[in-house]
Amino acid sequence: MKTLIIYYSLEGNTEMIANKMREHLQADIVRLMPKKDIPAGNIKKYIWGGKSALFGEKPELEPYEAKIEDYDIIVIGTPVWASTYAPAIGTFLSENKIQGKDIYLVACHGGGGSDKCFNKLEEKLQGNQIKGKIEFVDPTKGSNMEINERIKEFCKNILNP
Ligand SMILES: Cc1cc2nc3c(=O)[nH]c(=O)nc-3n(C[C@H](O)[C@H](O)[C@H](O)COP(=O)(O)O)c2cc1C
Structure with missing residues (x-):
């Protein structure tokens, strides 16, 4: 079973989780990068990013390689922005037809707001099997041991569904 992890991360939380999962899953991994991202750190990120998410904007992405048809399992990782998924994920979902895959959702x-975010992703991903969901509260600030344990368990279920 071939696995692709696809994610967006503004400030490293989702990236941290995606990279840890990759180690367990021996997966290919793609980080989505908007050509023009909102500034990280600055408080204005909530205004610009929140507005972009609420309006369902689809920012143009740097070129990425993701041949969806080559994979059986797709892990999608996103930070929660205004109770939904990040706009870069919206671009990805509109650019790629994903059907009949086993999908795992990861939200930081x-x-x-992760429940609403998951619901919106599930709506977008109709025609696939949503096999698992996991959420983390700002994991770069959390206890590594607990995070590692949760990731290990989650990945075990992906490898042996
Ligand atoms: C524009 C924006 C909107 C956000 N909206 C929410 C939200 O609705 N609920 C929430 O719990 N966290 C929200 N956050 C916090 C991020 O989801 C959280 O810090 C996440 O761990 C960041 O992941 P990243 O480092 O991969 O970008 C928001 C952050 C940004 C930048």
């Missing part, structure tokens, strides 16, 4: 957030 600051404390809320």
